[in-house]
Amino acid sequence: xxxxxxxxxxxxxxxxxxxxxxxxxxxxxxxxxxxxxxxxxxxxxxxxxxxxxxxxxxxxxxxxxxxxxxxxxxxxxxxxxxxxxxxxxxxxxxxxxxxxxxxxxxxxxxxxxxxxxxxxxxxxxxxxxxxxxxxxxxxxxxxxxxxxxxxxxxxxxxxxxxxxxxxxxxxxxxxxxxxxxxxxxxxxxxxxxxxxxxxxxxxxxxxxxxxxxxxxxxxxxxxxxxxxxxxxxxxxxxxxxxxxxxxxxxxxxxxxxxxxxxxxxxxxxxxxxxxxxxxxxxxxxxxxxxxxxxxxxxxxxxxxxxxxxxxxxxxxxxxxxxxxxxxxxxxxxxxxxxxxxxxxxxxxxxxxxxxxxxxxxxxxxxxxxxxxxxxxxxxxxxxxxxxxxxxxxxxxxxxxxxxxxxxxxxxxxxx
Amino acid sequence: xxxxxxxxxxxxxxxxxxxxxxxxxxxxxxxxxxxxxxxxxxxxxxxxxxxxxxxxxxxxxxxxxxxxxxxxxxxxxxxxxxxxxxxxxxxxxxxxxxxxxxxxxxxxxxxxxxxxxxxxxxxxxxxxxxxxxxxxxxxxxxxxxxxxxxxxxxxxxxxxxxxxxxxxxxxxxxxxxxxxxxxxxxxxxxxxxxxxxxxxxxxxxxxxxxxxxxxxxxxxxxxxxxxxxxxxxxxxxxxxxxxxxxxxxxxxxxxxxxxxxxxxxxxxxxxxxxxxxxxxxxxxxxxxxxxxxxxxxxxxxxxxxxxxxxxxxxxxxxxxxxxxxxxxxxxxxxxxxxxxxxxxxxxxxxxxxxxxxxxxx
Numbered sequence: 001x002x003x004x005x006x007x008x009x010x011x012x013x014x015x016x017x018x019x020x021x022x023x024x025x026x027x028x029x030x031x032x033x034x035x036x037x038x039x040x041x042x043x044x045x046x047x048x049x050x051x052x053x054x055x056x057x058x059x060x061x062x063x064x065x066x067x068x069x070x071x072x073x074x075x076x077x078x079x080x081x082x083x084x085x086x087x088x089x090x091x092x093x094x095x096x097x098x099x100x101x102x103x104x105x106x107x108x109x110x111x112x113x114x115x116x117x118x119x120x121x122x123x124x125x126x127x128x129x130x131x132x133x134x135x136x137x138x139x140x141x142x143x144x145x146x147x148x149x150x151x152x153x154x155x156x157x158x159x160x161x162x163x164x165x166x167x168x169x170x171x172x173x174x175x176x177x178x179x180x181x182x183x184x185x186x187x188x189x190x191x192x193x194x195x196x197x198x199x200x201x202x203x204x205x206x207x208x209x210x211x212x213x214x215x216x217x218x219x220x221x222x223x224x225x226x227x228x229x230x231x232x233x234x235x236x237x238x239x240x241x242x243x244x245x246x247x248x249x250x251x252x253x254x255x256x257x258x259x260x261x262x263x264x265x266x267x268x269x270x271x272x273x274x275x276x277x278x279x280x281x282x283x284x285x286x287x288x289x290x291x292x293x294x295x296x297x298x299x300x301x302x303x304x305x306x307x308x309x310x311x312x313x314x315x316x317x318x319x320x321x322x323x324x325x326x327x328x329x330x331x332x333x334x335x336x337x338x339x340x341x342x343x344x345x346x347x348x349x350x351x352x353x354x355x356x357x358x359x360x361x362x363x364x365x366x367x368x369x370x371x372x373x374x375x376x377x378x379x380x381x382x383x384x385x386x387x388x389x390x391x392x393x394x395x396x397x398x399x400x401x402x403x404x405x406x407x408x409x410x411x412x413x414x415x
Numbered sequence: 416x417x418x419x420x421x422x423x424x425x426x427x428x429x430x431x432x433x434x435x436x437x438x439x440x441x442x443x444x445x446x447x448x449x450x451x452x453x454x455x456x457x458x459x460x461x462x463x464x465x466x467x468x469x470x471x472x473x474x475x476x477x478x479x480x481x482x483x484x485x486x487x488x489x490x491x492x493x494x495x496x497x498x499x500x501x502x503x504x505x506x507x508x509x510x511x512x513x514x515x516x517x518x519x520x521x522x523x524x525x526x527x528x529x530x531x532x533x534x535x536x537x538x539x540x541x542x543x544x545x546x547x548x549x550x551x552x553x554x555x556x557x558x559x560x561x562x563x564x565x566x567x568x569x570x571x572x573x574x575x576x577x578x579x580x581x582x583x584x585x586x587x588x589x590x591x592x593x594x595x596x597x598x599x600x601x602x603x604x605x606x607x608x609x610x611x612x613x614x615x616x617x618x619x620x621x622x623x624x625x626x627x628x629x630x631x632x633x634x635x636x637x638x639x640x641x642x643x644x645x646x647x648x649x650x651x652x653x654x655x656x657x658x659x660x661x662x663x664x665x666x667x668x669x670x671x672x673x674x675x676x677x678x679x680x681x682x683x684x685x686x687x688x689x690x691x692x693x694x695x696x697x698x699x700x701x702x703x704x705x706x707x708x709x710x711x712x713x714x715x716x717x718x719x720x721x722x723x724x725x726x727x728x729x730x731x732x733x734x735x736x737x738x739x740x741x742x743x744x745x746x747x748x749x750x751x752x753x754x755x756x757x758x759x760x761x762x763x764x765x766x767x768x769x770x771x772x773x774x775x776x
Contacts, residue, residue, distance in 0.1 A: 022763055025776040029434070398776070402425040413774040415430040415758065 011117040017065020039274035040302040050127030099233035120188040124270035126256035139250040146189035170249035265379035272318035275300035353380040362390035418521035431743035455531035467504035469495040502609035524590030530630035546622035551586035552632040
């Protein structure tokens with residue numbers, strides 16, 4: 001192939017932490033968001049398996065604030081399954097999106113990688129990582145960002161940018177601008193050369209120097225009291241914005257899908273996106289059936305091998321059924337995620353909903369919503385062990401774990 | 416003597432507080448709810464308390480070890496693997512409750528707060544000689560509950576009527592029982608209701624007597640009743656141990672302040688306020704009818720009424736919190752914010768006003 005033994009690649013996936021992700025409640029009340037199942041696999045599994053396609057991948061690091069024990073089981077299982085070393089590193093305090101990478105630079109550089117990928121766990125896309133790496137090598141900069149053309153309305157956490165249409169150089173970068181800057185959005189997937197650590201280190205040092213200056217200008221004295229600690233480095237404001245236009249950073253555009261999984265409703269949408277991607281990349285993972293000995297399956301559906309689905313049920317499109325779930329006779333499931341050990345009884349209907357672990361859905365009951373993914377009650381969410389009794393209708397509502405619904409509810413949050 | 420406290424389930428009505436701690440460990444008047452009951456039991460001579468639980472035993476057990484040492488009383492857990500109702504747990508804990516001495520044992524419901532006149536109950540039980548005694552309390556709206564129909568002079572119970580449509584009496588089951596060990600022979604190890612199955616059997620055999628609970632009674636399993644319960648509790652404290660309440664120029668009515676809490680200048684605190692350990696109330700703060708839990712900081716000029724502020728939260732300067740606002744653990748309300756009945760889950764920041772009651776996840 002021609003790539004030398006020294007051209008190792010390391011991938012770092014930022015997974016966040018418990019106090020930051022409150023937008024993902026109630027699903028995140030009992031499970032860390034990165035482990036929530038999307039299209040039948042934990043959320044973080046999708047970027048991890050994408051990393052597996054990178055040639056000469058030496059190591060994957062997951063970096064976050066969760067307790068080590070929350071990831072211990074998953075990390076050892078996935079390392080075995082994919083035959084790639086995956087390790088969870090816990091940040092003791094916030095260092096910012098770039099500071100976190102810098103904090104663990106010694107570990108990351110242990111294998112002397114020539115390139116380092118940085119991904120965000122809650123990004124849903126096709127992760128064209130080998131192609132990005134190839135393009136990056138061609139550009140010769142210290143970093144390449146994955147970008148996508150988006151609508152001006154789509155509020156991106158990762159910022160809007162302007163790229164040179166010929167050289168693909170990153171010319172200008174703004175985080176969450178108030179006025180329209182450009183329709184190119186930063187996807188939150190990056191590849192860097194080890195020089196990025198110098199760039200981050202410089203920001204740290206500059207901050208330290210400024211902090212020790214005794215004479216403070218009257219303007220600076222008016223700045224808000226909370227000064228940023230010297231080792232807190234944000235990728236957007238501190239690295240991408242200043243380095244734009246200096247022939248250091250480049251862009252690679254993806255024409256496939258891209259979404260951020262910020263709210264529970266979005267996890268349903270992204271589950272659908274990944275399921276339709278499976279149709280192209282791994283169709284054997286999807287279910288099929290015509291109602292004779294197996295249930296009727298429409299569109300993209302994932303059914304875990306241990307789940308039991310009655311042949312008279314009709315499933316799909318966009319349905320994901322997890323381990324040991326039981327779907328009874330005459331059940332209709334559309335656009336939903338059914339988690340482990342759920343029991344759905346005869347003739348129930350579930351649409352635009354996420355049904356939490358061990359919940360039970362009664363006979364002829366209906367769990368539904370309008371399917372507007374980014375509004376608070378656009379997708380009905382049932383937490384763990386929620387029991388919906390026979391014939392009850394649950395519409396556009398969120399139900400916290402361990403509740404029993406024996407009357408119909410609509411547009412409600414039930415604690 | 417032994418006792419069983421029915422702790423039961425998930426405490427979902429007391430969310431968001433019970434998202435951080437199991438219900439028995441949620442503080443009431445600056446003490447974990449269950450400690451009020453354990454102390455009352457210890458005072459009447461109980462040497463072992465069994466907690467009937469079906470949720471989070473690990474979290475409970477750690478705290479219980481603490482109480483065991485401090486109070487010199489034995490505390491054990493009896494864990495239901497399936498919900499056993501209100502009588503089943505007694506059968507499950509049978510071996511712990513029967514020690515061969517023939518002494519009766521207490522059964523308490525963990526959601527109830529009252530003066531716990533357990534000594535009087537013991538005397539009442541010995542006097543009538545029946546198999547079981549229950550405390551009843553007078554309520555204004557008996558149809559909301561199960562009414563206990565009894566002979567007024569002796570207290571002998573005739574029957575239980577669930578949510579009666581016509582008036583049959585105004586005494587309801589207060590959730591405090593004193594039972595002879597023979598009662599356990601009448602309870603099977605399966606989901607059973609003590610009111611619907613066990614007590615009617617004993618009443619039919621003329622063995623069940625009811626005593627009217629002197630003093631206050633409240634089921635504090637939900638926020639509104641928790642706040643009312645605090646008023647009743649502090650009222651009672653004023654009569655029995657007024658030294659425990661705080662007084663001073665900045666105090667109005669009944670106020671309980673932990674000795675490790677700090678209150679600034681120019682505040683007006685009360686009536687019916689409880690301020691927990693390690694709290695810091697800065698100057699110019701107005702607090703009324705509220706509970707401030709451990710480690711909370713209330714910043715200057717804030718005004719809080721009819722609300723519960725969860726552990727380690729902060730309330731910003733000039734903030735106004737009222738009308739059944741419940742802040743979970745570690746909630747931070749920014750300066751100048753207004754909350755009208757916001758119910759906020761743990762680990763949130765409130766940076767915008769909550770104009771009408773809503774749940775903030």
